[in-house]
Amino acid sequence: MEFKTINPHNGETIGVYKGLTDDELAEKLDNSQKAFESWSKVALSERCTLLKKAGQVLREHVEEYAKMISLEMGKLISEARNEVKKCASVCDYYAEHAESFLADEIIKSDASKSFVSHQPLGAVFAVMPWNFPFWQVMRYAAPTLTSGNVGLLKHSSSVIGCAQLIEDVFKKAGYPKNVFQNLIVSHDATEQIVSHHAVKAITLTGSEKAGSSVAALAGKHIKKSLLELGGSNAFIVWEDADIDKTVEIALTARMMNCGQSCIAAKRFILLEGVYDEFVEKFTAAVKNLKSGNPMNEETTLGPMARKDLADELQKQITNSIEQGAQLIYGGNQEGCHHEATVLGDVKPGMAAFDEESFGPLAAMIKADSIEHAFELSERSKFGLGVTVCTENVELALSHVDKVSDGAYFINELVKSDPRLPFGGTKISGYGRELSKDGIMEFVNRKTVYVK
Known part of the structure; x- marks a missing residue:
């Protein structure tokens, strides 16, 4: 099988890659088990040193890696650079904190000594998406490899060039052979991978459909899974908010990465x-966005990653207007380039409210009270995060329990940070990445008891 990566801006082929045969895949899976047997015995201090070097490699090759991100999925080159730098920061974070996170946890009991020891599991299989092609992988790989596991990556077929470069990061940093392997395979190979004896856990970032499929396979083979799926984050603005500052935050929250983020503000x-x-000032800001080639520094809105994704967004916009939403601005599409769009008077039951809009569409929804705003926020099958903008921070803090999502941000867009746990509820998935939680997801917390 052959895979092609395509530049969404101009339709040109970037790379052609040969997929693995079943036998080649089986060999790589066997090699991951052999690599684990030796890697798991490497001193944690040495694993931390190598991770620090991986961060250095990322910083040294920012331009090369950022260019590949922009070419393969259309991210603005400035945003692509920031993504690579953020990957370096997650390497630094776990290199500094892994030893304290993984230290024995002493617990007093009837024993003369009792504690919890943290030990690696084996190979952790990652199924990753195209929208943050470096960050999604590195935020899993940094803690997972440092805890003594080995990594297997099945990346989106549209960013195989990025996947190859990520594998090369670990090679350049000096990691032993086969500790991290990129697998160029189709979705059809997933069960062969999940069922292999070397694979002990699966992590997936992607769509609800993909998550459900992989979780079912993990359940079938009784292997741990972590899912980070879609989102339809609410961005709530109270009447006392500083509207100018709020609009600035909101524009980034919705239009960064051309709106193609699970944690983007969508409602x-x-x-x-x-x-x-708010609608007037937000729309004025949207009108100032400059669409074009993401490699140009002056471009502020790049293309969507694929035409079918832009087509789906256009369908959601059309359906929402037919259902009664007001087209305030935008609504046009040309190939992968979709105009930034603002819809007003959006209500539950409309596509722009009920569905995840993965692109530059902002749905404006009116609430008659703070309580009503939280009720509207909760009328979603997704549960990644909520933003509340207000001058009354203490009152906002008193409403934390009104939100069932995995994150609650006040006067800031929902974003991931290596120091804080990240994950969702409802159909946005389960499990947590980043912080201490992230490294604990894929270790054996072993109880040790001495009489």
């Missing part, structure tokens, strides 16, 4: 008293 729930002002 703007505005109190009646600020609805008109």
